[in-house]
Amino acid sequence: MSYAALHEHHQRLSHLRHVEAIVSWDESAMMPPGGGEARADAVSTLRGTIHQTATRPELGEWFERAFGERANLEAWQQANLREMHREWFRATALPQQLVEAMSRAESRSEQAWRTLRSQNDFASFLPLLRDVVSRKREVAQALGEQLRLSPYDALLDGFEPGARSAAIEPLFTRLRAFLPGFIAQALERQKSEQVLPTVGPFAVERQRWLGLELMRRVGFNFSHGRLDTSHHPFCGGVPQDVRITTRYDVNDYAKSLMGVLHETGHAKYEQNLPPSWLTQPVGSARSMSVHESQSLLLEMQVCRSRAFLEFAAPHIQQAFPDAVSVAPGAYTPENLFLQAARVEPSYIRVDADEVTYPCHVVLRFELEKSLIDGSLRVDDVPEAWNAKMTELLGLSTLGNDRDGCLQDVHWPAGLFGYFPTYTLGALTAAQLYQAAGRAISDLEDQIRRGEFATLDAWLRDNVWSQGSFLETNDLVTRATGSPLSTAAFERHVTRRYIERL
């Protein structure tokens, strides 16, 4: 009875979050600039209303009674109860007023960031970021007390339930040890290769056509989703209506194409979550790292492989006949592979190759931990950023905050504790894909033929249909036979960037 009340309550919550997801997408993909001020107020009230609903006073009693009746529940309902309680326990740590103030500060700061980043103006952005960080520290403190976690782990746990800094640090330490030497080795290997450039212009409409075509081929369901343009690409919306975005560079079609395939990986996860659980916490995507594993499995493991590029080459050639006629050799599968699998230390995380990418994440993880524990002041971020970029990738960002600490939407939008999930996702993607390869003997040949059904079935069984039924560690261990490590990732990058398989 109490479980049924909780079920219905979460249904209503999911409806309000549906609305929140659509207006958030709208804000990034559709909203004219003058709409921002009023939108920030509107979304803040909506979030406050959701928070108020999520913490309504009856819930404590309902949970107590539902846990008492737990033995009568089916397994998925028990998992649902665990996830409901996890959310609620987290939400009750924060007074509604703080949630709304936080939301307003984040909206304003994110909106200002859009302009100030392009103007390379950290000074003007500083007061807004200070405001976001100081409020976020207050939030982290309150959450940490409730959850009995350090403030940073309390934020991390919001994106990655069950994850702890102490468990992430050994993985990142291993990557810090492995990567610098590996990057040098890969760069050395590349020196001996001839790669022909693909030279634009690549008309935006043709890029969009190509993106839509390959989305369709790899299994994006257009009855339940769409592709648009935004400043910062993302996957939003709801499982029944997934909104992915990209941005176009007329001189580099591959940036948008690979971005679209990346977001399509996120989208396929959402579109294939268990249909009958969709309005319930147990029906949601497991965590950000599992989400990222699905985007990276598609982009990095599948779409940047030799096999996929053999399949994709004719589509790419069809999209850009003029560019191809100038330099046909640049659009052979072999050359497209050498382009798609290229290591190059660079400033911008979202444009980074998969080998240098973890360095960007380690940098942010270390800085944001310090921002939240108070050992780093917001004013000192540009300098600290530069120091770590120099140390990790040999690049200086002094005076270039646009391509340094202003490059990401995350901190302006208040998303602290999110960054490590990208690299956890990369490790998970490699581990899952190697497990899928053990289960499907001709996987590479299938991909070369543009056939994704068998891989999708494996992912559906092992990841998509699970929703949040299992904890992340259990999901990974069940699917791959072992807990998460860096081994599969190291093997993957060695095969691709050294052995060139």
Added chain:
Amino acid sequence: MSYAALHEHHQRLSHLRHVEAIVSWDESAMMPPGGGEARADAVSTLRGTIHQTATRPELGEWFERAFGERANLEAWQQANLREMHREWFRATALPQQLVEAMSRAESRSEQAWRTLRSQNDFASFLPLLRDVVSRKREVAQALGEQLRLSPYDALLDGFEPGARSAAIEPLFTRLRAFLPGFIAQALERQKSEQVLPTVGPFAVERQRWLGLELMRRVGFNFSHGRLDTSHHPFCGGVPQDVRITTRYDVNDYAKSLMGVLHETGHAKYEQNLPPSWLTQPVGSARSMSVHESQSLLLEMQVCRSRAFLEFAAPHIQQAFPDAVSVAPGAYTPENLFLQAARVEPSYIRVDADEVTYPCHVVLRFELEKSLIDGSLRVDDVPEAWNAKMTELLGLSTLGNDRDGCLQDVHWPAGLFGYFPTYTLGALTAAQLYQAAGRAISDLEDQIRRGEFATLDAWLRDNVWSQGSFLETNDLVTRATGSPLSTAAFERHVTRRYIERL
């Protein structure tokens, strides 16, 4: 003190309605078809939440106290209190459960209508429409009891506060007497005219360019709004972020262009509402008829005039160089005017000229009154529709429901009591524009030069900046010197269609 609480409460309400407006726009302009089912649930819960907020139990006491302190309020606050109370009194007539059930029925029926209309399938639509009508009758009954109005007038009052069937009927009776003879006269006059056809194809991108260009010239503010495509054109969003839509016909650019200018008239009203009152009921658009008067003033009074078409002709020529080169004579201001001011009895309301348009409205007004009072059964709508179309415009819709009773989104979406506001708006537009013409002696010359600032200033003073400060009748009388009548409209159509001025 109680007034201040009411003020803040309405601010929060306006935030939630902002969100509702954006997701409604999204549903019509962006949402993929598979998203509909989940969206209907989400919007229903949002509307329920808004309704719950709008009827929270403290309000009765707040209103009582605020009315007691009324003498201390400024005039705009007193008007605001009147409008707040009007909304609340209306909302408290309906239990939340009925509001949510209604919302779900309307969403489902509107979504089904999109497909079934194009399939000319009234039979499949019938159960959905029956459901909407029977629930709407229940709603109208409950509202009528609370407001001491007939059920139909209670619905009408929701779109047109203060309007009553008994006041509309004499105006419509006069139009029923005037129009048939006038239409015959105009058709006779047209026989002697040579009108050259404009022959497409008119590429959608060029039509969009032209629409955006003229929107800009007539004063749409793109920092606070945008233009998109939808099945049924509308003006949505919020004053700070107005979303207008159009649809394109490659064989007839003028349909979309005049539609865009029509919606731009709506949009300018929204964008110019009093900025400091925007989150309050007194800051909202006065009523649907006043809204429609602003779209029709721009489309019918201004943009289909000889003067405007002299200004617009070069833009139209620039948009479609290929079409113009085939038949340059079709794109002269004179010919464009004869095309834009042409009477022709036809099936589709939204495509109707301004002379036959009121016949479409009278038909719907009469039918929907009967549907709500129960004297017409939903099953008999196609037949009744056909009878009135034959009587009013000499056209039969037998077996052609797509172009008959299935053509409008209103009934599928539960909007009963809305239709009469179109013709009240047309009468108001004519009366306002003639008053503006008396105040601005060279108005026509200004329009010929593409200058709208003086007209906008007059409209801002008399309509836009008023929000809902005055009641509709007072607003019209104050702006034009007399209460609403058909005289200005009759004079306008006589000048345009008989005297051809």
